Amino acid sequence: MSRTGADLALLLLGGFRSLADAAIGELSARGFDDVRPVHDFAMRAIAAGADNASELGRRLSVTKQSAAKTIAVLQERGYVAVEADPRDARRKRLLVTPLGFEVMRVGEEIFNDLRGRWAQQIGAAELERMEQHLRALVGAQPIRFDRPGGSAVTEGV
Amino acid sequence: MSRTGADLALLLLGGFRSLADAAIGELSARGFDDVRPVHDFAMRAIAAGADNASELGRRLSVTKQSAAKTIAVLQERGYVAVEADPRDARRKRLLVTPLGFEVMRVGEEIFNDLRGRWAQQIGAAELERMEQHLRALVGAQPIRFDRPGGSAVTEGV
């Protein structure tokens, strides 16, 4: 059917949208009405060790200024705490708060539900296969992590 | 490997990004440095019959105001022309200009190249398979076309 590359791009985007929209809808329904995918990704990166704005920017492939903005809203909403770094006065250490971890936990649950539904529809083996291919294709793409504009997997939707 | 839904979402987004970024880069290299994926999609919708702002909005699942904005930049850059509709004075008829068609042609070429590269990497049959699954999954998603916020396949990245 789809024999054009543009169709393929739309399919991929559509897939992402389906998952992300459903997840956001679910999160709102469960009381987290001020979270967007980008916030979840940022918190995961912070929890995984990106504990300052510059590092977060690098991991998300955005500028440190953009990262700082994201951090600001995360902090304002209580998902992330900021404290001085005792070892380097230039840095401010980032911490995911319990509330933040709660959002991440719920988000994971929801995403897994959705993935489970997809697995039911096309079969778990097929889904695995698709994921493997995607990983190979996305991974094969040259990604510049050093500068903004590099197309790493961030959010933006 | 990836057993979580969040990973799947990221893979899909990454795939879209890979294609879209590469395509935009190529387009710039070929002299169209003021085009974004959303413009291409909008032109396709216009060429396919969405010849007024409200209809374009419906097809792209955005408000007519947003559609009007997109049309304005497309018009300003010479990719789309606007003229009065003789049959309905409320409407303004949209036309894709030759320059617009040229962008679409080049865009298609580029996307097809990229898809070809993917086909080489994982095999044409596998790519077809993946596309079929995606179509099934995205198609199965309930999409509300009547109002913005419905997660149809638009752009936004």
Place this chain on the structure above:
DNA sequence: TGAAGAAAGACAGCCAGGGTGTCTATATTT
């Protein structure tokens, strides 16, 4: 050891692509 360079982050301002609400003009329906 002191000066140069690198890094973190703040601040100001810009842009695109979305959204809302309100308004006018024009059709359409009853």
Place this chain on the structure above:
DNA sequence: AAATATAGACACCCTGGCTGTCTTTCTTCA
């Protein structure tokens, strides 16, 4: 003819990016 529906314009808001400039604080090296 009146009521209703539709197209589009206008003004304004939000988010998530960007750039450039600046200060503060390390780090490194001559």
